Amino acid sequence: MSMDMSEFLEVFFEECSEGLDVMETGLLNLGNGEVDVEEINTIFRAAHSIKGGSATFDMHEIAGFTHVMETLLDQMRSREREVTTAAVDLLLESVDCLREMIDAARDEEPIDEKRVDDLKKRLEVMLENKEEGGGADAASEPEAEAPATESAEGAKKGWVIDFYPQPDILKTGNEPYRLFDELRQLGELNVVCNLNKVPNFKDFDPEQNYLGWRLQLITTVNEQRVRDVFSWIEGDCDISITPLTDEAAASESKASAPAEAEAAPTAQAEAKAETPAPQAAAAEKPAPAAPTAEAEKPAAKKPAKAKKKPSGESGSIRVSIEKIDSLINLVGELIITQSMLSQFTDEFDMSQIESLRDGLSQLTRNSRELQETAMQIRMLPISSSFNRFPRLVRDMSSKLGKKVELVISGESTELDKTVLEKIADPLVHLVRNSLDHGLEMPEKRRELGKPETGTIELKAYHEGGNIVIEVVDDGAGINKERVFQKAVENGIIAPDEKLTDEEINNLIFEPGFSTAEVVSDISGRGVGMDVVRRNINELGGQIYIISEEGKGSTISIRLPLTLAIIDGQLVKVGTETYVIPMLSIDESLQINPKLIKKYKGKIDLYKLRDEYIPVLRLHKIFGLQTDVTNFEDGLLVVVEAERKRVGLFVDELQGQQQVVIKSLEKNFRKVDALSGATILGDGTVALIMDVASLIRQHLLSQGKITNTSLEAA
Amino acid sequence: MQNMTPTDSTAEKNIHINQGTDQYLTFMLAGEEYGLNILNVQEIKGWEGATPIPNTPDHVLGVINLRGTVVPIIDLRNCFGLDKSDFGPTTVVIVVKTRSEDNTERVVGMVVDAVSEVYNLNEAAIENTPSMGTVVSTEYIKGLATVDEKMIILLNINHMIEVEVGKEIAQLPN
Numbered sequence: 001m002s003m004d005m006s007e008f009l010e011v012f013f014e015e016c017s018e019g020l021d022v023m024e025t026g027l028l029n030l031g032n033g034e035v036d037v038e039e040i041n042t043i044f045r046a047a048h049s050i051k052g053g054s055a056t057f058d059m060h061e062i063a064g065f066t067h068v069m070e071t072l073l074d075q076m077r078s079r080e081r082e083v084t085t086a087a088v089d090l091l092l093e094s095v096d097c098l099r100e101m102i103d104a105a106r107d108e109e110p111i112d113e114k115r116v117d118d119l120k121k122r123l124e125v126m127l128e129n130k131e132e133g134g135g136a137d138a139a140s141e142p143e144a145e146a147p148a149t150e151s152a153e154g155a156k157k158g159w160v161i162d163f164y165p166q167p168d169i170l171k172t173g174n175e176p177y178r179l180f181d182e183l184r185q186l187g188e189l190n191v192v193c194n195l196n197k198v199p200n201f202k203d204f205d206p207e208q209n210y211l212g213w214r215l216q217l218i219t220t221v222n223e224q225r226v227r228d229v230f231s232w233i234e235g236d237c238d239i240s241i242t243p244l245t246d247e248a249a250a251s252e253s254k255a256s257a258p259a260e261a262e263a264a265p266t267a268q269a270e271a272k273a274e275t276p277a278p279q280a281a282a283a284e285k286p287a288p289a290a291p292t293a294e295a296e297k298p299a300a301k302k303p304a305k306a307k308k309k310p311s312g313e314s315g316s317i318r319v320s321i322e323k324i325d326s327l328i329n330l331v332g333e334l335i336i337t338q339s340m341l342s343q344f345t346d347e348f349d350m351s352q353i354e355s356l357r358d359g360l361s362q363l364t365r366n367s368r369e370l371q372e373t374a375m376q377i378r379m380l381p382i383s384s385s386f387n388r389f390p391r392l393v394r395d396m397s398s399k400l401g402k403k404v405e406l407v408i409s410g411e412s413t414e415l416d417k418t419v420l421e422k423i424a425d426p427l428v429h430l431v432r433n434s435l436d437h438g439l440e441m442p443e444k445r446r447e448l449g450k451p452e453t454g455t456i457e458l459k460a461y462h463e464g465g466n467i468v469i470e471v472v473d474d475g476a477g478i479n480k481e482r483v484f485q486k487a488v489e490n491g492i493i494a495p496d497e498k499l500t501d502e503e504i505n506n507l508i509f510e511p512g513f514s515t516a517e518v519v520s521d522i523s524g525r526g527v528g529m530d531v532v533r534r535n536i537n538e539l540g541g542q543i544y545i546i547s548e549e550g551k552g553s554t555i556s557i558r559l560p561l562t563l564a565i566i567d568g569q570l571v572k573v574g575t576e577t578y579v580i581p582m583l584s585i586d587e588s589l590q591i592n593p594k595l596i597k598k599y600k601g602k603i604d605l606y607k608l609r610d611e612y613i614p615v616l617r618l619h620k621i622f623g624l625q626t627d628v629t630n631f632e633d634g635l636l637v638v639v640e641a642e643r644k645r646v647g648l649f650v651d652e653l654q655g656q657q658q659v660v661i662k663s664l665e666k667n668f669r670k671v672d673a674l675s676g677a678t679i680l681g682d683g684t685v686a687l688i689m690d691v692a693s694l695i696r697q698h699l700l701s702q703g704k705i706t707n708t709s710l711e712a713a
Numbered sequence: 714m715q716n717m718t719p720t721d722s723t724a725e726k727n728i729h730i731n732q733g734t735d736q737y738l739t740f741m742l743a744g745e746e747y748g749l750n751i752l753n754v755q756e757i758k759g760w761e762g763a764t765p766i767p768n769t770p771d772h773v774l775g776v777i778n779l780r781g782t783v784v785p786i787i788d789l790r791n792c793f794g795l796d797k798s799d800f801g802p803t804t805v806v807i808v809v810k811t812r813s814e815d816n817t818e819r820v821v822g823m824v825v826d827a828v829s830e831v832y833n834l835n836e837a838a839i840e841n842t843p844s845m846g847t848v849v850s851t852e853y854i855k856g857l858a859t860v861d862e863k864m865i866i867l868l869n870i871n872h873m874i875e876v877e878v879g880k881e882i883a884q885l886p887n
């Protein structure tokens with residue numbers, strides 16, 4: 001058994017996290033009322049594969065824990081138990097716990113045993129409740145009975161199991177020994193083998209089982225739990241389980257006596273510990289004290305966990321076989337084209353020029369298709385990011401006491417894996433914000449004549465070469481007056497400034513801006529909207545908000561499909577070519593020298609319609625030699641980033657083209673005002689400007705001059 | 714001289730791995746011969762110009778396209794504070810692949826006057842850098858070796874590239 005399992009481990013962990021996602025989604029669907037047996041089956045299957053996998057890898061804690069969950073699910077599946085909110089809540093919590101256990105196993109860290117045991121016990125209590133009370137939703141009844149059961153069972157101290165498997169049990173791959181192993185995890189186990197049925201040697205069939213066992217299990221668990229161990233082979237064996245009485249125990253071998261003595265106090269201690277638990281677990285509306293205690297625990301664990309995350313996140317990617325196949329097809333075509341073109345190298349005369357041209361255009365087409373398909377491989381549906389929201393909204397809305405319906409659309413929209421990973425946190429922040437600040441309390445909504453249940457919509461769709469993600473809520477919208485005042489207070493704008501409604505709304509993305517009067521633990525923790533905007537800008541995207549007071553807000557994020565390729569405008573400064581991302585360019589124009597004003601004799605301002613914008617001479621900023629220093633000889637490219645607009649003075653515009661971004665940091669380091677480099681058609685390197693950083697850096701060096709403060713000039 | 718410690722330990726490690734004998738590529742710079750471990754050398758190519766990068770120190774000449782990878786080029790004369798000289802026919806770019814202490818790999822080109830030889834040097838033939846006081850930094854020097862009466866200055870290229878290319882904060886204009 002010394003096979004190297006490590007290469008399967010990674011696959012196992014991946015499958016686990018997929019399984020957990022399936023379970024979570026399924027459980028959330030269950031929570032919505034209608035009970036769909038197929039849904040429960042899906043959850044059950046996911047749990048079962050995690051259990052199987054973890055047992056294979058000797059992760060008994062995980063297997064044991066999953067087993068308890070599975071039992072509960074099994075009862076739901078077979079309609080022995082009703083699906084209650086309490087049960088779903090407990091299962092969801094268990095999914096979280098399981099996730100932590102698996103993460104811990106992956107990072108080779110110790111498991112938080114206390115939490116696991118605690119949850120496991122609560123699950124077991126819930127399992128017992130059904131047995132005694134006949135239904136977990138009859139909250140008061142099992143509550144009263146649960147402790148009684150415990151103490152009764154505590155006195156019984158265990159079970160005697162007569163286990164006689166059918167002769168062909170071994171053929172179905174069931175190994176009794178494993179069952180004993182599992183029983184042993186429940187408590188002290190004594191095994192006595194019954195050899196009565198073993199035939200004479202000549203009649204002996206090595207593939208048949210002739211053995212029977214009498215097992216004595218000293219434990220506090222209930223009968224059902226013991227039965228569960230045998231649930232796989234229930235049809236294939238005769239089994240009887242009887243309580244272990246004191247006399248029976250005493251009459252058994254002496255060896256078990258000390259063990260029993262040991263078991264007794266533990267049983268009592270456990271019974272004590274469990275008594276308060278059923279109230280929290282079985283009650284329809286959880287008592288206020290219990291959930292807060294639970295909520296605090298994971299929160300306290302968070303910071304330590306968060307650090308570990310990134311390492312595990314971007315390891316591998318699952319690609320559909322379809323995509324790979326089309327890629328291979330294209331490579332095949334490319335090779336055919338190549339062999340066709342290589343014919344010309346041997347002997348070439350002008351009569352073949354036509355077919356050479358054909359071949360070259362085919363090559364162009366092949367390589368473009370190949371590029372597109374290769375890009376496709378990095379594309380993942382956004383659902384992997386959206387899927388976490390039902391849970392988030394569910395947890396938060398119950399915490400805030402708000403009623404929310406989450407509508408998700410366009411979850412199959414695909415975007416680059418890197419973008420997807422980086423967009424996740426900003427999205428969470430936006431949804432939290434909508435929930436916390438956007439939506440009103442049910443009572444208030446009723447007063448306003450809105451439906452009590454608020455709606456949050458998450459949408460994703462393609463538009464042009466971009467992907468648009470929207471977070472829409474029908475809540476209170478932005479209070480413009482308050483935002484304006486706050487912005488004045490914080491010195492973001494002057495009190496007498498005239499802004500359009502849209503401009504006021506977008507003030508919330510300014511640094512140092514928070515209107516949250518009460519800092520709750522859900523939002524207002526310092527990660528403001530400015531950070532969200534910065535993250536999005538770093539991805540080459542834009543964010544803006546449309547809001548109507550009293551009716552709700554829509555936050556739109558516009559992102560490039562991929563980070564690897566952007567649309568760029570090539571500009572020439574001196575002898576060098578620079579690339580300006582098309583997304584940042586507002587317009588390009590010829591300069592009318594009359595519209596240039598000097599501010600304090602240092603800064604050039606250009607009157608663009610009714611606005612003055614600072615002019616940055618790129619050749620000065622980048623320290624380049626050029627003959628074009630007069631404004632009338634060059635061109636002005638008006639760029640915008642982070643709500644600030646400047647004109648970049650360049651020598652001339654060259655073509656627009658898609659450029660492949662090459663990292664400067666990989667071999668060099670991050671350079672201010674540059675976001676990377678690209679390789680042009682002639683093989684030379686051109687640098688790509690980071691407009692936001694350029695503007696920030698420049699305005700900083702020129703003192704605090706923004707176009708907003710100059711508008712009145 | 715506190716810089717000696719990391720330099721020494723790296724040298725010892727290299728020697729240990731290669732069981733005593735290493736191959737060194739040597740090049741000329743202002744009349745002196747310098748050597749670097751040949752395992753760091755990826756290729757040697759002619760100087761064909763580079764795209765200058767704004768907001769970077771003088772010794773960074775720019776970046777070039779090396780078969781699809783953007784590779785920075787540094788002027789080693791400038792790094793060592795030597796006089797500038799025009800690039801001539803023997804001027805070459807040695808493309809080195811280095812690994813910094815935090816395990817980042819970098820491919821960087823260094824412009825030198827000319828490449829010279831490849832020597833097999835035994836650990837025993839490498840002498841420690843003599844103390845030169847505070848006037849000259851010996852931070853980048855791994856040791857000295859003598860071949861045919863010539864002195865060769867062996868560079869600790871991993872450390873040098875990390876400092877010259879990686880660590881320095883870009884200088885702002887003004």
